[in-house]
Amino acid sequence: MRNMNKNWNIMTGNEAVALATKLAGVRFVSAYPITPQTAIVEKIAEMVANEKMDAKFIEVESEHSAMASVMGSELAGVRSFTASSSHGILYMHEMLNWVAGMRLPILMAVVNRSIGPPWNIWADHSDTMIQRDTGWMQLYGESNQEAMDTIILGYKLAEHKDILLPIMVMQDAFTLSHTSEPVEIRDEMVVREFLGDLNLPFKIDTNRPMGYGSLMPPDGPFMELKMDMKKSMYSAVDRFVEITKEFNDLFDANFPGPVEGFMMEDADYALITLGSISSTAKYVVRNLRNQGKKVGLLRILLYRPFPKDLVISYLRGLKGFGVVDRSSTYGPYGSLYMDVISSIYGKLEIPAANFVAGLGGRDVRVKDFEEMFTKIMEGEEGEIWINVGVK
Amino acid sequence: MMNLVIYLFNFSIWDLGNKMYEIRFHGRGGQGAVTASKILATAAFKEGKWVTSFPFYGTERRGAPVAAFTRIDNNKVELRTQIYSPDTVILLDKSLMNIINVTDGLKENGLILINSRKNDVLNHPELKKFKVAVVDATSIAIRNRLGDPAHPIVNTAILGAYAKISGIVKLESIIEATKDLSPSKINENINAVKQAYDEVEVI
Amino acid sequence: MVLVPTAYAPSSNNKTSSWRTTKPVIDYGKCTRCMICWKFCPDVAIGVTQGMNLEFPNERFAKMEAPYIDYDYCKGCGICANECPFDAIDMVQESEM
Ligand code: SF4
Ligand code: SF4
Numbered sequence: 001m002r003n004m005n006k007n008w009n010i011m012t013g014n015e016a017v018a019l020a021t022k023l024a025g026v027r028f029v030s031a032y033p034i035t036p037q038t039a040i041v042e043k044i045a046e047m048v049a050n051e052k053m054d055a056k057f058i059e060v061e062s063e064h065s066a067m068a069s070v071m072g073s074e075l076a077g078v079r080s081f082t083a084s085s086s087h088g089i090l091y092m093h094e095m096l097n098w099v100a101g102m103r104l105p106i107l108m109a110v111v112n113r114s115i116g117p118p119w120n121i122w123a124d125h126s127d128t129m130i131q132r133d134t135g136w137m138q139l140y141g142e143s144n145q146e147a148m149d150t151i152i153l154g155y156k157l158a159e160h161k162d163i164l165l166p167i168m169v170m171q172d173a174f175t176l177s178h179t180s181e182p183v184e185i186r187d188e189m190v191v192r193e194f195l196g197d198l199n200l201p202f203k204i205d206t207n208r209p210m211g212y213g214s215l216m217p218p219d220g221p222f223m224e225l226k227m228d229m230k231k232s233m234y235s236a237v238d239r240f241v242e243i244t245k246e247f248n249d250l251f252d253a254n255f256p257g258p259v260e261g262f263m264m265e266d267a268d269y270a271l272i273t274l275g276s277i278s279s280t281a282k283y284v285v286r287n288l289r290n291q292g293k294k295v296g297l298l299r300i301l302l303y304r305p306f307p308k309d310l311v312i313s314y315l316r317g318l319k320g321f322g323v324v325d326r327s328s329t330y331g332p333y334g335s336l337y338m339d340v341i342s343s344i345y346g347k348l349e350i351p352a353a354n355f356v357a358g359l360g361g362r363d364v365r366v367k368d369f370e371e372m373f374t375k376i377m378e379g380e381e382g383e384i385w386i387n388v389g390v391k
Numbered sequence: 392m393m394n395l396v397i398y399l400f401n402f403s404i405w406d407l408g409n410k411m412y413e414i415r416f417h418g419r420g421g422q423g424a425v426t427a428s429k430i431l432a433t434a435a436f437k438e439g440k441w442v443t444s445f446p447f448y449g450t451e452r453r454g455a456p457v458a459a460f461t462r463i464d465n466n467k468v469e470l471r472t473q474i475y476s477p478d479t480v481i482l483l484d485k486s487l488m489n490i491i492n493v494t495d496g497l498k499e500n501g502l503i504l505i506n507s508r509k510n511d512v513l514n515h516p517e518l519k520k521f522k523v524a525v526v527d528a529t530s531i532a533i534r535n536r537l538g539d540p541a542h543p544i545v546n547t548a549i550l551g552a553y554a555k556i557s558g559i560v561k562l563e564s565i566i567e568a569t570k571d572l573s574p575s576k577i578n579e580n581i582n583a584v585k586q587a588y589d590e591v592e593v594i
Numbered sequence: 595m596v597l598v599p600t601a602y603a604p605s606s607n608n609k610t611s612s613w614r615t616t617k618p619v620i621d622y623g624k625c626t627r628c629m630i631c632w633k634f635c636p637d638v639a640i641g642v643t644q645g646m647n648l649e650f651p652n653e654r655f656a657k658m659e660a661p662y663i664d665y666d667y668c669k670g671c672g673i674c675a676n677e678c679p680f681d682a683i684d685m686v687q688e689s690e691m
Contacts, residue, residue: 002439010436010444103598164596175471179445180429182436202598211601221597228597276471283469365472 007185013147013176016183017109017169018043020151021081022053023191026107028073028080030058030066034088035121036173037111041083063088067095067108074104075212077203079155082106085173086113086127093131099166100135100229102213105158105198106166107151108136112275113173114360115328122361123172125274125327129335135229137167137236138304140274144183146301147171149247149255152191156243159198163232163239172276173361186251194250233305240302258302259310263289267296269376270315272323272340274300277357277364281324284369295373300336308343315340315348322353322376326364333383351379357386411464412559413474417493418483420455423546426572427483428459430550433568434560435463443468456487463559481553482506483528483545488517497521504553506545509594526552526591534586535579547573551584552591562588605667610637614670616685618663622649624682627658631674631683639668 002008011019017040021029029048031041047053056073060066063084070080084092089110099106114124128138137158139150150169158167171177202210216222237258244257262282264270273281278299288295298314298321300307315321325334332338337354344350355372358364368386375384414431418424425446432444440463447458460474476496485507487493494503494517503521505512506528512518532543547569554562566581573580620631632640643662650656663674675683 002441004439008436010433010442101599103596162596164598174445179443179471180432181443181468182441201595202600208602211603213599214601216599225597225599232596279469279471286469363473365475366470 002182007187008182009185010180011144011183012039012178012180013144013171014039014111014178015043016144016148017083017151017171018047019185020148021055021109022047023148023186023188024152024155024195025079025192026053026081027055027078028058028070029055029082030060030069030073030080031082031084032060032063032066032088034063034085036113036177037083037085037088037109039177040109040111044081063092064095067092067099070106071095071099071102071104074099074106074200075102075204077198077200079159079198080106081109083109083111085111086115086121089127089131090115093134096131096134096136096166098213101225103164103202103229103232104166105155105164105200107154107158108166108168109147109151110168110170111173111177112170120360121173123175123276123326124359124361125170125325126329126359128168128170129327129329131168132304132335135165135233136304137165137233137302138170139167139302140170140300141176142276142278142299144171144176144179144181146255147176148183148186149253150301152186152194153240153243153247153255155195156247157236157240159195160236160239160243161199161201163236164200165229165233165236170275175276184253190250194247236305237302237307237310256299256301258300258307259314260299260301261314262297262299264296264298264314266294268294268319269373270296270298270318270321271355271369271372271376272298272300272311272321272336274303274324274336275326277324277326280364280366281369284366284373287366288370288373293373293377303336303339306339306343308339311340311343312347315344315350318350320351320353320376320379322355322372324355324357324364324372326356326358328356328359337383351376351381353380354383355386356383362387409465411462411466411468411470412479413477414461414463414479414481415474415477415497416459416461416481416483417487417491418457418459418546419487420457421542421544422483423544424457424483425459427481427546427550428461430547430565430568430572431553431560432461432463433571434550434554434564435461437564437567438561440465441467443471447473456491477501479504479553479557481549483549485511488515494518494521502557504549504556504591506549509592513594522593524552524556524591524593526587528552528583528587531583531586531590535576535583537576537579537583547580548583548587551587554584555588555591556593609666610669611666614668615688616670616672617665617688618668618670618672618674618683619686620661620663621682621684622660623651624680625660625678626651626680626682627655627660628679629659629661630677630679632661634673634677635668636671636673637667637669639664640674 033041048057074080114120154167323337333354416424428444432442444461479502482505504524528545528548531548532545538544
């Protein structure tokens with residue numbers, strides 16, 4: 001039974017994101033609609049038009065322009081927001097790098113969708129995995145509640161004075177974006193107090209004109225700037241732990257933080273997942289536990305920066321694990337697998353399999369997770385594609 | 392055991408215990424199957440249940456077959472897969488029985504609620520293994536001027552019938568959810584819910 | 595505090611006139627005050643002035659605003675001379691001045 005004393009409503013992931021931007025006091029929004037993100041843009045435009053949200057909304061002709069315009073507004077010191085999916089994110093790729101390099105704490109909500117061809121509008125993490133080296137932080141949620149909470153936490157993290165980096169917050173296409181489920185609505189006044197005002201030390205000031213992002217020679221501080229970005233990004237893991245604690249105390253919530261260990265305490269075998277498929281994985285873990293199998297699940301929420309020390313601490317003592325990648329990458333293995341393996345290199349020696357599942361919205365079923373657990377318990381390793389070629 | 396006791400003595404038929412209910416809606420684009428799944432979820436949500444409701448995404452156009460799903464549970468719903476073996480199928484358009492396998496995966500003795508007159512589906516071979524209920528939601532919708540006679544919107548009426556025969560959700564909750572989610576003709580929709588509640592028959 | 599790629603380099607410290615090899619000179623006798631040069635100068639080195647004792651094509655122009663070139667910042671690109679519809683701007687070699 002839900003705690004009926006709290007302020008619940010039933011809403012889709014897209015509606016939760018739109019409402020969260022209002023709660024977070026976003027003052028500027030520019031976005032170009034694309035399936036399955038469209039409802040976010042529509043809902044915000046409606047709230048602005050009905051004066052329920054005190055923000056400026058500007059329509060643009062492309063995602064590249066959407067990112068360019070939020071870059072301008074954020075530089076002016078205004079909390080800004082955009083949202084996109086799939087090919088929209090590819091189109092803004094150049095601007096993503098500019099925004100991160102300029103250290104602008106912009107938040108973009110992403111509804112993860114595959115990349116064509118063939119044309120496909122369903123859930124797949126390829127669209128954001130492809131952007132993992134742009135200098136944006138990445139946060140993957142598994143429920144509509146997290147779709148709301150990651151927006152609030154995302155601004156808090158991005159705008160931290162020692163971090164100042166943009167952040168993408170993800171939810172899966174349709175599985176969350178178009179699914180209605182209960183969401184506890186955070187109190188607007190408390191959210192505003194939690195976030196405070198955006199204070200950008202280098203914002204545009206006509207009394208003190210500056211050059212932004214101008215030419216930097218090889219012996220100029222180019223490398224130093226990149227090193228500082230990486231340092232700030234990796235300090236974000238600890239900051240996120242602190243911020244999560246503050247958030248949970250304030251809202252009586254149970255947001256997990258950078259990673260979530262589910263039944264990991266005495267587990268022998270575990271899967272590592274991202275996003276909404278983790279919910280089904282938990283269901284399977286619970287069932288297998290009831291059958292006496294010592295299994296667990298490690299869910300990564302904060303993917304960039306990659307919380308390597310936390311991952312190591314959870315994996316220590318396992319007899320085997322599997323990493324589930326829901327994206328197509330053409331490196332030796334999937335992106336998440338490579339991050340996990342390079343994090344534990346030289347520290348842990350555990351057999352590990354890399355599962356590829358759920359591309360282009362293919363359902364990742366209960367029996368698929370059961371198959372993955374069976375395989376890792378049998379000690380299988382290498383890249384294994386799940387539920388392919390059986391249609 | 393505890394749940395059984397409550398069931399026998401209180402006749403509190405909407406106590407779900409630890410069971411999760413999965414309901415699949417079939418309709419044609421424009422009949423309101425997606426909204427129906429949302430109204431049902433909202434009604435159960437108002438009773439404190441955990442719910443999820445989601446459409447099956449394909450090409451959306453008027454007249455094409457569409458499906459939508461609702462899960463209802465006392466505890467948080469963790470499953471995020473499609474629904475493969477529903478407890479209940481709700482059929483907004485009986486002609487779909489000729490096009491698709493509407494009972495696909497339906498649990499044995501599961502409930503199928505059909506928008507139809509009783510005689511049209513009586514002795515239908517496909518329905519033998521299931522508990523079948525019918526309500527003429529089309530006539531009820533037309534009577535209440537929901538949609539137009541060529542394209543009546545039957546989703547609210549069928550939910551009134553579901554409230555009566557399923558025991559999962561109360562009539563009042565369906566009415567409250569209908570008020571929240573009907574874009575217009577709220578009173579007409581509520582009347583349709585009530586009439587279907589009275590007229591539904593198990594065969 | 596994070597490192598940000600911004601530079602506070604006021605233009606008063608950074609005069610770009612040293613880059614110039616040819617220099618635009620306005621013939622105010624030909625200039626019709628159309629201000630096209632002002633619009634085109636990529637470095638905002640052409641300003642607007644009034645009340646200077648300039649030549650003018652006829653009496654009506656005496657009280658009008660006129661373009662003037664700020665030689666501290668003009669880089670000598672020649673765009674103004676190219677765009678002037680009345681051939682009122684000449685590019686002159688710096689060494690000849
Ligand atoms: S473009 Fe030529 S005519 Fe026009 S204002 Fe400039 S110098 Fe004068
Ligand atoms: S030469 Fe170039 S920089 Fe100089 S005034 Fe003309 S347009 Fe401007």
